[in-house]
Amino acid sequence: MLLDILSNIPLFVDGFANALSDIWASSNIWASSDIWSWNVISRDEKVEKLREIAGLFENIPFMGGYQDLLDNGWSLSVALKFIRDAxxxxxxxxxxxxxxxxxxxxxxxxxxxxxxxxxxxxxxxxxxxxxxxxxxxxxxxxxxxxxxxxxxxxxxxxxxxxxxxxxxxxxxxxxxxxxxxxxxxxxxxxxxxxxxxxxxxxxxxxxxxxxxxxxxxxxxxxxxxxxxxx
Amino acid sequence: MIITNIENVPGRESYENLGMVMGSTVLSKHVGRDIAAGLKSIFGGELKGYSELLVEGRASAIERMTDEAKALGADAIVNVRLTTSSITQGASELLAYGTAVKLK
Missing domain, CATH: 3.30.110.70 (Hypothetical protein apc22750. Chain B)
Structure with a gap:
């Protein structure tokens, strides 16, 4: 559902949604070090792009804090936060x-x-x-x-x-x-x-x-x- | 051209039957409309793009049916039925058919 909504927002069509769907499509979803091995552009470029997008949400009270996800991958606290925000x-x-x-x-x-x-x-x-x-x-x-x-x-x-x-x-x-x-x-x-x-x-x-x-x-x-x- | 969906034209009892006529259209909106409809359906409500599509499609299906009837020399179409079907994403088909008659 959330993916559905996100993919409809033109802003995300280019970066976020494509990246997310690729992440879901890759078999090693949870192995954060392998997430980026599918890349067409380099990992750093991808991270930079996602960080930009995550930065947009920093000022919104409860939606910030996802930049941590990019640095350290999924953890329990990030997952709980994700559920709470959803x-x-x-x-x-x-x-x-x-x-x-x-x-x-x-x-x-x-x-x-x-x-x-x-x-x-x-x-x-x-x-x-x-x-x-x-x-x-x-x-x-x-x-x-x-x-x-x-x-x-x-x-x-x-x-x-x-x-x-x-x-x-x-x-x-x-x-x-x-x-x-x-x-x-x-x-x-x-x-x-x-x-x-x-x-x-x-x-x-x-x-x-x-x-x-x-x-x-x-x-x-x-x-x-x-x-x-x- | 008189169009009714009952078996007769009210007040005009006798007519000559000229056979069945029909018209159909398959219409689709451009991708921008589809994206707008996708956005709109987050909160629900009327999908205006598709509504317009339906109105345009219906008008042109009826127009095509009317053209066919005119070619037969009819002045009314009775017992008209409309059907819709969704062929594929974002496209819909509309079919209008009825009996062309000549009023006496």
Whole structure:
């Protein structure tokens, strides 16, 4: 997870992430004297590069002190510090992600109330009635309206999802993500139909696709339906 | 061109069936967008780059379907369905298909 995050920061793509992935790839991870034997550039140059990067973190209260790692390799205290920092960063990130989710839910509730005047129906039962009744005026530019969204869950919850998978049952994190995405997509559908004189959207269909990509999973929702005015 | 996803065009009962028409697109964003999406997904939320991709892809799939229908001399497409699939990383396919009809 941490590696995932780091590899996404352009600053680290060149030096830190490449070096780290090479370290992990090498068989002698723990033998600090052998870590650098894979090098393309010399060991000193690598150390210098990493020291520069570690130096960037020196001023951040709890993230400094990794220059010791470069001098003496892994030790128990460095490993404990690494775990502690990962937990602190994880907690901060989890809080930000939680806050953003809460903000999104508030937005959804507010927007749903605003768009209440357009009803969305999935039922095909009275479809022929809708289609044939001349009372249902056909409006809009094309007749079919669509809404879509691509939403991703946060990287910090990957851990809680992994834990939830061990025990089975509901994975609430995904349930919430899909719920939010569908609500957002329906809001977009209504926004598409808004201002076209539409009061009902009938025969609504929904598509869900999961995006294939590295890192946190993202879902793609498309909803569409035919707008009529009754 | 009238496009609906129900079996008829409301208020217009009779029409002549001209057959199925479809349009599809496979779109991808440049790498910069992928990196931005990667960064964004640290905290979760909407991946705007991919959302835009989806909207553009859908518009052009429907446009291609419409072009095909126009070539047949249709003035409406009914029973339209959309499908998506993710082919590979950062690329998505959109397919739109429906029945081209001529209204009477």
């Amino acid at each position: 937990v602190i960063l994880g907690a901060i990130g989890w809080f930000i992600a939680w806050w953003l989710e809460r903000k999104h839910l508030k937005y959804l509730t507010a927007r749903e109330a605003e768009l209440k005047h357009i009803t969305v129906e999935a039922g095909p039962k009275e479809l022929s009635e809708v289609a044939q009744s001349s009372a249902n005026m056909f409006t809009g530019m094309s007749g079919m309206f669509t809404g879509s969204v691509v939403l991703s869950h946060d990287g910090f919850r990957s851990i809680t999802i992994a834990i939830a998978k061990i025990f089975g049952g509901n994975i609430k994190q995904y349930e919430r993500l899909l719920d939010r995405a569908r609500r957002q997509a329906i809001i977009r559908l209504k926004e598409d139909a808004e201002g076209q004189g539409v009061t009902r959207i009938v025969n609504m269909k929904m598509l869900t696709t999961s995006i294939t990509r590295k890192g946190p999973k993202a879902v793609e929702i498309v909803v569409y339906g035919t707008g009529v005015a009754s």
